[in-house]
Amino acid sequence: MNTERKPRLSISGAATVDGGKYQEVKIAGQGTINEDLDTIQLTVNGHLEGLRDIVAESMTVNGRLVTQRDLSAKKARVNGLVKVWGDLHTPQLRIHGEVVGKKNLTSESIHIYGSLKLDGDCNTDSFTGKAQFQIDGLLNADQIDIGLYGSSSAKEIGGEKIIIKKGRKWDKLLPWLQSELKVECIEGDYIELENTQAKIVRGKQIIIGKDCTIDRIEYQDSYTAHTDSKVGEAVKI
Amino acid sequence: MEQELISKKDLLHEADISYGQLYRWKRKQLIPEEWFIRKSTFTGQETFFPREKILERIEKIKQHKDDLSLDNLAQLFTKKVDEEPHFQNISLSHLLSSEMISQATQDLCQLELTNVDILPYPQAFTLFVIEEILSSGSCSLEEAKLILTLLRDQEEGFIHKPFALFVTRKLGVATAILLHQHDEVYFDSASKIITNLSLDELQERFKQKLLTHGGIS
Numbered sequence: 339m340n341t342e343r344k345p346r347l348s349i350s351g352a353a354t355v356d357g358g359k360y361q362e363v364k365i366a367g368q369g370t371i372n373e374d375l376d377t378i379q380l381t382v383n384g385h386l387e388g389l390r391d392i393v394a395e396s397m398t399v400n401g402r403l404v405t406q407r408d409l410s411a412k413k414a415r416v417n418g419l420v421k422v423w424g425d426l427h428t429p430q431l432r433i434h435g436e437v438v439g440k441k442n443l444t445s446e447s448i449h450i451y452g453s454l455k456l457d458g459d460c461n462t463d464s465f466t467g468k469a470q471f472q473i474d475g476l477l478n479a480d481q482i483d484i485g486l487y488g489s490s491s492a493k494e495i496g497g498e499k500i501i502i503k504k505g506r507k508w509d510k511l512l513p514w515l516q517s518e519l520k521v522e523c524i525e526g527d528y529i530e531l532e533n534t535q536a537k538i539v540r541g542k543q544i545i546i547g548k549d550c551t552i553d554r555i556e557y558q559d560s561y562t563a564h565t566d567s568k569v570g571e572a573v574k575i
Numbered sequence: 576m577e578q579e580l581i582s583k584k585d586l587l588h589e590a591d592i593s594y595g596q597l598y599r600w601k602r603k604q605l606i607p608e609e610w611f612i613r614k615s616t617f618t619g620q621e622t623f624f625p626r627e628k629i630l631e632r633i634e635k636i637k638q639h640k641d642d643l644s645l646d647n648l649a650q651l652f653t654k655k656v657d658e659e660p661h662f663q664n665i666s667l668s669h670l671l672s673s674e675m676i677s678q679a680t681q682d683l684c685q686l687e688l689t690n691v692d693i694l695p696y697p698q699a700f701t702l703f704v705i706e707e708i709l710s711s712g713s714c715s716l717e718e719a720k721l722i723l724t725l726l727r728d729q730e731e732g733f734i735h736k737p738f739a740l741f742v743t744r745k746l747g748v749a750t751a752i753l754l755h756q757h758d759e760v761y762f763d764s765a766s767k768i769i770t771n772l773s774l775d776e777l778q779e780r781f782k783q784k785l786l787t788h789g790g791i792s
Binding site: 461462478479480496497498499522523525526527538540541542556575 | 583584593594595596597598599601602620
């Protein structure tokens with residue numbers, strides 16, 4: 339394969355292309371890419387379907403991007419929808435729309451003002467924003483700071499500092515919106531929770547805020563709970 | 576072989592680490608996924624680890640974490656050397672100039688190395704093993720050649736699996752043996768074990784030197 343980067347691939351209208359190496363790829367209409375694509379800049383304003391791996395330095399998706407294999411983008415901004423059937427590797431990820439991943443997501447910083455749905459694990463240094471998420475595996479992050487909008491879930495959450503609160507902004511506007519998090523197990527050094535249902539929460543410092551249902555808490559240093567919350571048992575380890 | 580397990584709670588306490596550190600190390604692949612063993616207990620699911628392995632690994636992480644980044648540490652522990660760009664194409668002249676291997680080692684192994692400077696990882700590591708053996712002074716040049724032949728034949732195997740290298744001498748005749756690190760081995764009393772090297776440990780040292788000295792083109 340030719341290793342030179344071609345300057346530009348631009349699709350407006352509908353087209354199917356082979357892939358290759360580019361400086362810049364812009365999709366305005368509907369594009370299908372049959373082979374691996376490697377580009378510095380990827381902009382999708384229309385609809386792009388990738389049949390193989392996609393690698394980009396910087397990616398902006400305003401429309402839809404669906405890829406059958408892995409997607410890797412150093413800097414990714416999703417305003418529309420991204421759906422990935424393989425692994426998703428995005429060191430800097432900002433979601434203002436929706437990201438759906440069928441495998442694992444690895445990142446350094448994930449900022450969400452939208453929704454994330456993952457069948458695998460989510461590994462990142464920070465996971466912040468106002469979000470609705472569903473992670474079927476483990477959410478593993480140093481810093482988690484999330485305002486919940488809508489019902490979210492994860493199998494397990496682990497990290498250093500974990501703060502889950504109810505998103506307040508739409509309280510009056512959308513009073514029927516059920517903002518809650520369902521999770522089996524949360525483990526961290528500092529944990530602050532609201533609107534969370536968990537089987538077990540383990541940590542050094544645990545603060546249980548409003549509207550939580552926790553079966554069992556194991557803490558090392560300190561533990562407090564809001565009177566509105568139900569805690570089965572709390573044990574100092 | 577039944578291995579002794581340690582629960583996550585006990586591990587945090589015994590190794591004096593936090594949840595944050597443990598999850599971070601897991602994320603950076605410093606602790607292999609398969610060491611996280613899930614079991615049901617009366618308080619629900621709990622995670623256990625193979626006790627000896629995890630304590631040893633955490634000790635090493637703590638030891639190195641000030642001089643190597645977490646990503647470098649992960650490279651140190653990885654068995655997938657062929658996927659790691661840092662360990663591809665190692666320059667022989669750099670190994671010599673950073674004193675990772677000596678002239679004597681190069682001379683001994685020279686046969687196939689004429690005019691080649693860039694070495695694949697297994698070959699470079701083989702040189703490092705020979706260097707270790709020669710500098711320990713326990714083997715003669717002839718015996719080192721014997722070891723070299725053995726390592727070259729088994730190049731692929733010992734890079735990916737934990738092997739130990741034994742050299743025994745009986746009535747002045749040396750034998751070199753490669754075997755799985757955790758297997759037990761017995762020799763007759765007339766055989767004298769002159770070298771017992773853990774190639775796994777040696778590989779870690781080799782990688783650490785590569786990461787700190789460069790030596791990579």
